[in-house]
Amino acid sequence: MILYIAEKPSLARAIAAGLPTPQKKHDGYIQLPNGDCVTWCIGHLLELAEPQDYSDRYKQWNLDHLPIIPSEWQWKAKSGTKKQLSVVRKLLKEATQIVHAGDPDREGQLLVDEVLHYAKVPKYKLESTQRLLISDLTTSAVKKALNTLRSNKEFAPLSRSALARSRADWLYGINLTRAYTVKGRQAGYQGVLSVGRVQTPVLGLVVRRDLDRENFVPTAYYQVLAHIQGASVPFTAKWLPSEACQPYQDSEGRVLSRPLAENVAQRITDKPALVSDYQSALKKQAPPLPYNLSALQIDAAKAFSMSAQKVLDTCQSLYERHQMITYPRSDCRYLPTEQFAQAPHIVSKLQALPLPYQQAATQANSRQKSKAWNDKQVGAHHAIIPTTQLNGYDKLNQDEKKIFELVARQYLIQFMPHYEYLATKIILEIEGGHFSATGVSVQQMGWKALMPASKKDETLLPVVNKGQTLHCDKGEVLDKVTTPPDAFTDATLLAAMTGISRFVSDKSIKAILKETDGLGTEATRAGIIELLFKRSFLTRQGKQIHATATGRALIEALPESTSVPDMTAKWEAMLNGISQNTEHYQTFMDELTGGLSHLIDHARTGKMGNFANLPKPSSKGSKSGFKRTRKKSSPGKTRRPKAQS
Numbered sequence: 001m002i003l004y005i006a007e008k009p010s011l012a013r014a015i016a017a018g019l020p021t022p023q024k025k026h027d028g029y030i031q032l033p034n035g036d037c038v039t040w041c042i043g044h045l046l047e048l049a050e051p052q053d054y055s056d057r058y059k060q061w062n063l064d065h066l067p068i069i070p071s072e073w074q075w076k077a078k079s080g081t082k083k084q085l086s087v088v089r090k091l092l093k094e095a096t097q098i099v100h101a102g103d104p105d106r107e108g109q110l111l112v113d114e115v116l117h118y119a120k121v122p123k124y125k126l127e128s129t130q131r132l133l134i135s136d137l138t139t140s141a142v143k144k145a146l147n148t149l150r151s152n153k154e155f156a157p158l159s160r161s162a163l164a165r166s167r168a169d170w171l172y173g174i175n176l177t178r179a180y181t182v183k184g185r186q187a188g189y190q191g192v193l194s195v196g197r198v199q200t201p202v203l204g205l206v207v208r209r210d211l212d213r214e215n216f217v218p219t220a221y222y223q224v225l226a227h228i229q230g231a232s233v234p235f236t237a238k239w240l241p242s243e244a245c246q247p248y249q250d251s252e253g254r255v256l257s258r259p260l261a262e263n264v265a266q267r268i269t270d271k272p273a274l275v276s277d278y279q280s281a282l283k284k285q286a287p288p289l290p291y292n293l294s295a296l297q298i299d300a301a302k303a304f305s306m307s308a309q310k311v312l313d314t315c316q317s318l319y320e321r322h323q324m325i326t327y328p329r330s331d332c333r334y335l336p337t338e339q340f341a342q343a344p345h346i347v348s349k350l351q352a353l354p355l356p357y358q359q360a361a362t363q364a365n366s367r368q369k370s371k372a373w374n375d376k377q378v379g380a381h382h383a384i385i386p387t388t389q390l391n392g393y394d395k396l397n398q399d400e401k402k403i404f405e406l407v408a409r410q411y412l413i414q415f416m417p418h419y420e421y422l423a424t425k426i427i428l429e430i431e432g433g434h435f436s437a438t439g440v441s442v443q444q445m446g447w448k449a450l451m452p453a454s455k456k457d458e459t460l461l462p463v464v465n466k467g468q469t470l471h472c473d474k475g476e477v478l479d480k481v482t483t484p485p486d487a488f489t490d491a492t493l494l495a496a497m498t499g500i501s502r503f504v505s506d507k508s509i510k511a512i513l514k515e516t517d518g519l520g521t522e523a524t525r526a527g528i529i530e531l532l533f534k535r536s537f538l539t540r541q542g543k544q545i546h547a548t549a550t551g552r553a554l555i556e557a558l559p560e561s562t563s564v565p566d567m568t569a570k571w572e573a574m575l576n577g578i579s580q581n582t583e584h585y586q587t588f589m590d591e592l593t594g595g596l597s598h599l600i601d602h603a604r605t606g607k608m609g610n611f612a613n614l615p616k617p618s619s620k621g622s623k624s625g626f627k628r629t630r631k632k633s634s635p636g637k638t639r640r641p642k643a644q645s
Contacts, residue, residue, distance in 0.1 A: 002036040003095035004132065005088065005112050007102045010320040011134065012040035015101060018142035028087030037091055041102075045085045046114050048170050049074035061182050063604055067175045067596045073167060075118050089119045098125060100152045101132040104381040105329055106579055107523055109155050110162035131155055135327035135381050137319060138389045158380065161579035164588050168571065172197040175596060179603035180557065187608035191617030193554055194535050197568055198520045199528045200555075203537050204563030205496055205503060206488050207547045207555040216484035221254035222261035223478040226268055226428065226435045230470035231462035237273075237428050237435035239264055258477070265475030268430045273470040276434070277427035280463070284420050287413040287447040289333035289372050290383035293522040294498045296328075296406060301491035303452075304402050305543055308494055308526035314403045315384070322392045322400070325407050327381050329523040334377035335385065340369060342388060347415060349390045350408050357409060360449040364415040372414050385411045409450050416447035424461040430472050437461055487544040490529070497525050500569045509570045518572055519565055536617060550617070553610045559602045561595075 006012035016023055016030045016038045024031040029039035051058035051068050053076060058065060077085050092098070098116070102108035116126060129152040134145045176195035184193045224239035241248075241255055248257040255261055291299075293312065300306045306314075315328035347366040355361060372383065386408050396404060422441040427434060439461030448454075464470070486492065496503060497519045501510050520528050532538040537551030547555070555563045571592065577583030 001095050002097045002099060003091050004036070004038040004099045004101050005115070006038065006040040007108050007111055008042060008320075009040050011101065011103070011137070012038050014134070014137040014139075014142050014323075015132070015146075017139050018146055028084050029091060037095075039088050039091055040084070041088070041111055041115065042081050042084055044111055044114075045078060045081045045088065046075040046118055047078050048166060049076045051174060061178045063179060063182055063600075066179055066600045066603075067171070067593075068178075069171060069593055069596070075114060085115070088115060092116070092119050092121055092125075095125070098129040098152075099132050099149065100129055100155075101134065103329065104133045104135055104327060105331075105523060106158045106162040106165075106521070109158040109380075110166065113152075113159045114163075127153070129153075133380060135330070136387050137323045138387045140388065155380070157581040158579045160585045161575050164578055164585050165575050167589065168575075168592050169197055171593060171596060176562070176599060176603065179600055180554070180608075183557075183603055183606065183608045184611045187611040189550075189608075189611035189614055189617075191536075191550070194531075194537075195554075195558065195562065196528075196531075197571070198524070199532055200558065200562050201519060201565040201568045202493070202497060202528055203532055203547065203551050204555050205565070206493070206538060206545060207552050207563070209485060209488055210547050210552070213484045213487060218484075219250065219254075219256065219482045220258075221250070221256050221480050221482065222258050223255070223480060224261050224264045224268075225476045225478060226273065226430055227473045227476065228273055228428070228437075228470050229473045230273075231464055233460065233462045234473075235426075235437055235439075235461055237426065237437040240434045240436055242433070254480075254482075258479075261477045264433060265477050268433065268435075268472045268475040270474070271431050271472050273428045273430045273435070273472045275426060275464050275466055275468045275470065276429045277425070278464050278466050279423075279425045281423055282420060282443065283423050284418040285446075286418055287370060287416060288410070290335065290385055290410050290414065291407060292330050292333045292383060293328055294331070294494055294518075294525065295333065296384060296403070296410075297526065298491045298494050298498075299406055300403060301489065301494065303406070304399075305490070306399070306402075307490050307530070309530045310399070311403060312526045314399050318396075318400055318404055318407075322396065323389050324387055324392060324396075324404060326383075326385055326387060328384055330381045330384055331522040332378060332381055333372070333383045334374045335372050335382050336378050337373045337375050339382070339385075340373050343415070345388055346386055346390075347412065349388070350386060350412055353390065353393050353408075355405055355408060357405075357412075357450045361412050363417075363449065364412045366415055368415045370414040413447035413450055416450065417444060419446040419448045420444040426461060426464060428470070428472075487541075487546060489543045489545060493529060493545055494525060497528075500565045500572075503564075504566050504569055505564070506566045509566050519569060520572070550614050553614055556610055557606055557608055559599060559606075562599065567595075 004012070004015055006015055012030065019036070019038070020033055022033060029037045031037050053074060054070055058068060098121070100112045102112040116129070130149040131152040131154065132145055132149055134142060136142075173194070173196050177193065180193040180195055184191070226237045226239070228235050228237055241253070245255065245260065248260050249255055293315070296315070297308045297311045300311045301308070312328065315325065318325045319328050344366040347364050351358070351361050351364065384407055386404070393401070393404070420443040422443055424439040424441070426437045428437070439459040441458055441460055488496070500519045504510050519525075529538075532551070533540075536548055537554065539546055539548050561567055571588065574583045574588045578585055578588060
């Protein structure tokens, strides 16, 4: 008997739809005519055992017990899933062949692998276990995937990476959350102070941005414009201060002296302007790649003010319920070349839908192949694109339509001409000073015809010749003032998590992160941000995201290494390396556990006075995101928060 184990019931139903009929539905599995079965997990059927499962003494949260580091890790059945776990274990005993059908990412790989090992599946069965990779739940795509099974052993590094992440989050979260919660209660704060390997550096980003904004002192600076006549159209050029002006400039090159700016403006008024350089070049811009999850979340936050979690939930509905997009938790922005054969069918269906950009979409040429089709860049999953099953567009709710239209547009622009523009630059010399003007003239909209209209107008510059003399009609001084950094929004916080090297100070770590950049994964980033809100560490003010007093107090109490992204980003790079078999599981775990004792020692001796007068934690903030928190608990028997990054 072949046993297919899917990650969730919806995927099991999709797999069954691609297999022979008639089928019998049983409690927890579907049986095929030949006796083969399709069963499913319900997300994780197992979880890492809690500290009190290792020893009763850990039921009480006590600094003397820390750090807790299991010598032999244990799994246990999750509450609410024991019945399904029993079904899967029974079927595993009967199966002669196992097909692993978890989602095509490292979490999906571990989710089924952990069940196989927990059920003590014999080695010979594990050796022959096959892997079914499904990124598209349409029946035709599932049938194709069923014909291209691979050995599950190929994906062992992916599973080790997920296991390392899970155990790291447990060690880091359990130990530091217990340590700071106990210290917080000693100082008078009765809430749970959750600390995480990824969530705390994200909170640190927001706290430091808030502080930068609060401590920002605006500085006046000045720009000089030259208003130029004598060409086919008048234009303005901006002054480029020379090295002699450096004493009057800040580190960004801004001129801080108004008398200096006024002097330049007066000197160039009604003076000849010599063209010292003229450059004009036709440039082409290829369409951006199709979406991965983070890129989609960022664009949806900008366009619709949608939270990352809302985008993910909407994507899951489009993938599982409507089967209109491919697997959404993807970190890849490329497509396999074999997918190109479906392009004419998908493009023609999209062109027939009443999309906001329907007229421009008619220009899409499905025979044109962009750089998105690249087998070398595709791993277990590919970019998020529309499927061939698009008849359900009218049944989508408004949020689903918004997200689908973004995904569809990003796919359609792969078949549009390049955006072409004329880039022009004029350098002028006026009274010994240099001035620059740049302009853009659109020649062909290409793929940008499908995009929302840009707020930036074209800056048209005349055609001039090097050595030509024009005339500066007048100089003008513009009064400017520096502005504080923008507060984080959903879009910019996600962008910070995916491009974390910009916030890393250690140059050696920056180098490590050159290729594998990011805090968290595509599948976890939305959840991490939401947890920080649920735990009352973050709050929203319109589109802006700010730290609460509690969130700020926690960052102030923690050692800096836990709240800056350097080490966590390096660990994320190592986890990615484990998944690619270029890093070792034990090296990662040794580095993490090695620093844990020092962090606990810091907690023991750290000052927590800033927690004495904090607002009382709300029931929502103190309980949401935690697992099986008791309604009434004494400080000595607080349940741990779910080990999350």
